[in-house]
Amino acid sequence: MTERWAVAPAEDGGVELAALGPDGLPVGEVRREADLAEAVRARPDVSRWVWRSTSDVYPRLLATGVRVERCYDIEAAESLLLGHEGRLGEPRSAAAALARLRGGPVPADPPQRSAEPGSQSSLFEPRPVHVPLTDLLAVYADQQRRHETTAHPERMRLLTAAESAGMLVAAEMNRSGLPWSADVHRDVLHELLGDRYTGGGEPRRLAELTEEVSAAFGRRVRPDLPADVVKAFAQAGIKVRSTRRWEIESIGHPAVKPLLEYKKLYRIWVAHGWSWLQDWVRDGRFRPEYLPGGTVTGRWVTNGGGALQIPKVIRRAVVADPGWRLVVADADQMEPRVLAAISRDPGLMEVAGRESDLYQSVSDRAFSGDRDQAKIAVLGAVYGQTSGDGLKNLALLRRRFPKAVAYVDDAARAGEEGRLVRTWLGRTSPPAAGAGDGAGEEAGIPQDDPAETAVDQGWVPGYASSDSRARGRFARNFVVQGSAADWALLMLAGLRRACSPLAAELVFFQHDEVIVHCPAEEADTVVAAIRDAAELAGRLTFGRTPVRFPFTTAVVQCYADAK
DNA sequence: AGTTTCGGCGCC
DNA sequence: AAAGGGCGCCGAAACT
Numbered sequence: 001m002t003e004r005w006a007v008a009p010a011e012d013g014g015v016e017l018a019a020l021g022p023d024g025l026p027v028g029e030v031r032r033e034a035d036l037a038e039a040v041r042a043r044p045d046v047s048r049w050v051w052r053s054t055s056d057v058y059p060r061l062l063a064t065g066v067r068v069e070r071c072y073d074i075e076a077a078e079s080l081l082l083g084h085e086g087r088l089g090e091p092r093s094a095a096a097a098l099a100r101l102r103g104g105p106v107p108a109d110p111p112q113r114s115a116e117p118g119s120q121s122s123l124f125e126p127r128p129v130h131v132p133l134t135d136l137l138a139v140y141a142d143q144q145r146r147h148e149t150t151a152h153p154e155r156m157r158l159l160t161a162a163e164s165a166g167m168l169v170a171a172e173m174n175r176s177g178l179p180w181s182a183d184v185h186r187d188v189l190h191e192l193l194g195d196r197y198t199g200g201g202e203p204r205r206l207a208e209l210t211e212e213v214s215a216a217f218g219r220r221v222r223p224d225l226p227a228d229v230v231k232a233f234a235q236a237g238i239k240v241r242s243t244r245r246w247e248i249e250s251i252g253h254p255a256v257k258p259l260l261e262y263k264k265l266y267r268i269w270v271a272h273g274w275s276w277l278q279d280w281v282r283d284g285r286f287r288p289e290y291l292p293g294g295t296v297t298g299r300w301v302t303n304g305g306g307a308l309q310i311p312k313v314i315r316r317a318v319v320a321d322p323g324w325r326l327v328v329a330d331a332d333q334m335e336p337r338v339l340a341a342i343s344r345d346p347g348l349m350e351v352a353g354r355e356s357d358l359y360q361s362v363s364d365r366a367f368s369g370d371r372d373q374a375k376i377a378v379l380g381a382v383y384g385q386t387s388g389d390g391l392k393n394l395a396l397l398r399r400r401f402p403k404a405v406a407y408v409d410d411a412a413r414a415g416e417e418g419r420l421v422r423t424w425l426g427r428t429s430p431p432a433a434g435a436g437d438g439a440g441e442e443a444g445i446p447q448d449d450p451a452e453t454a455v456d457q458g459w460v461p462g463y464a465s466s467d468s469r470a471r472g473r474f475a476r477n478f479v480v481q482g483s484a485a486d487w488a489l490l491m492l493a494g495l496r497r498a499c500s501p502l503a504a505e506l507v508f509f510q511h512d513e514v515i516v517h518c519p520a521e522e523a524d525t526v527v528a529a530i531r532d533a534a535e536l537a538g539r540l541t542f543g544r545t546p547v548r549f550p551f552t553t554a555v556v557q558c559y560a561d562a563k
Numbered sequence: 564a565g566t567t568t569c570g571g572c573g574c575c
Numbered sequence: 576a577a578a579g580g581g582c583g584c585c586g587a588a589a590c591t
Contacts, residue, residue, distance in 0.1 A: 227570095276584095304584095382580075474580065477579080
């Protein structure tokens with residue numbers, strides 16, 4: 001049974017519904033019913049719901065305990081299709097898509113809401129322009145057509161389906177939250193920072209370190225002010241350009257040690273300290289708001305709470321409920337495995353076809369067993385390192401894995417030349433600023449005069465400007481990081497499906513890592529489900545490939561115990 | 564006074 | 576000689 005229906009909340013609080021045929025066109029009349037959640041609950045055989053926006057509709061369903069199997073998120077798809085068409089930056093709302101279809105004035109997208117601690121998802125957001133279901137269906141039909149005009153229609157269909165699945169996962173995780181012990185968090189803070197208040201505001205330990213730094217310099221220095229620290233070093237006869245860790249850690253000065261300690265703890269204090277706890281943790285759950293596809297590469301971001309940057313020491317506060325466990329799963333060397341899959345480099349596919357440590361295998365083949373050098377080389381190839389050991393090692397890498405390096409080199413060249421690059425499934429890089437025919441430009445902003453721009457950027461004929469080199473590095477990374485994000489979406493979708501008959505819940509996702517919260521007796525099932533989802537995602541995303549996608553999994557009560 | 568940018572670091 | 580990619584967060588500094 002693969003019934004597909006479209007649904008749209010109506011302006012009067014009711015709901016519009018339509019059954020869709022295999023061709024995606026409505027079958028029969030649009031129906032009106034009184035209640036969104038009831039309408040969906042009454043149709044358990046529907047396997048895919050087509051709607052404008054998951055973040056608009058799905059939280060309302062979840063609030064009444066209704067889950068759906070699959071959806072098609074029209075606005076998420078619009079964004080991906082626009083991107084593929086090289087028109088990223090044009091408004092992506094359903095109302096805008098409709099206006100483009102009908103030839104009316106295209107409304108700008110509503111401004112992005114900034115983070116608001118504790119806000120219950122998107123329930124109270126200002127309403128977007130309402131699009132009646134019949135119009136929504138016109139946009140949907142047009143999108144189906146546009147899928148067919150892409151380079152790989154079957155991949156694009158998979159991508160919009162996967163992004164939609166990600167939207168479901170995100171909405172469910174937004175609701176469930178990450179189990180969080182405020183008591184443990186406070187213990188950690190006290191252990192690291194000491195008492196919270198010492199008159200001035202800094203916790204005790206930071207105040208002590210400020211004294212130590214000042215004593216070392218022989219004058220009052222505020223370690224949290226880079227300008228002050230640079231000046232203090234200068235007065236001590238040491239020239240530093242900044243106070244970055246890598247720049248000052250090798251300096252032989254007594255202020256360095258307490259200064260670095262201060263920076264580390266200061267970071268914890270301001271980003272994940274007591275006020276963070278107050279703002280983001282309620283009823284034993286940390287509830288960030290996940291935004292799938294929030295980055296150009298398709299990686300997720302979170303809106304507030306910094307959920308994707310939880311410091312290792314703070315992870316002690318992530319604790320399973322009594323009788324429950326956290327299944328923490330981390331994909332092993334995801335990016336080079338993805339590079340193997342997309343480049344089809346025979347040598348890299350061979351080492352990525354094993355579950356054993358990929359960097360070790362690469363180093364055995366090309367770096368005389370020096371794993372660290374191999375890892376630096378691989379990551380340098382993916383990130384576009386242009387100096388240091390990475391560059392030297394890149395030559396070794398290129399000799400053994402020519403197709404893999406050529407793949408990212410080609411992407412880099414495309415980026416330098418201002419061409420678009422795509423992930424394996426077709427997510428597309430944004431056009432370079434000032435490039436293209438103006439379709440992707442902001443209205444009212446004139447394009448730079450090419451000659452003037454070239455002068456400004458120090459462009460010399462025959463050489464890439466620093467700007468174009470930056471675009472090259474971006475594009476090089478984009479194809480790998482983005483294709484990895486493609487794969488991760490499919491993995492998440494599969495895992496979500498496997499968990500649906502269980503009590504287990506997905507509670508955390510961070511690029512290549514997932515956490516499932518489940519009753520202890522389900523843990524083994526979940527571990528197996530993760531492994532299966534990863535392998536299935538590999539086949540779905542990349543087709544037939546020898547590349548394996550192993551996970552390291554740990555069944556723990558506390559996140560910090562997983563490493 | 565309010566808004567934007569910068570510096571530095573957290574995560575992958 | 577030479578800046579490795581993607582993000583979010585915060586306070587301070589710089590701005591309007």
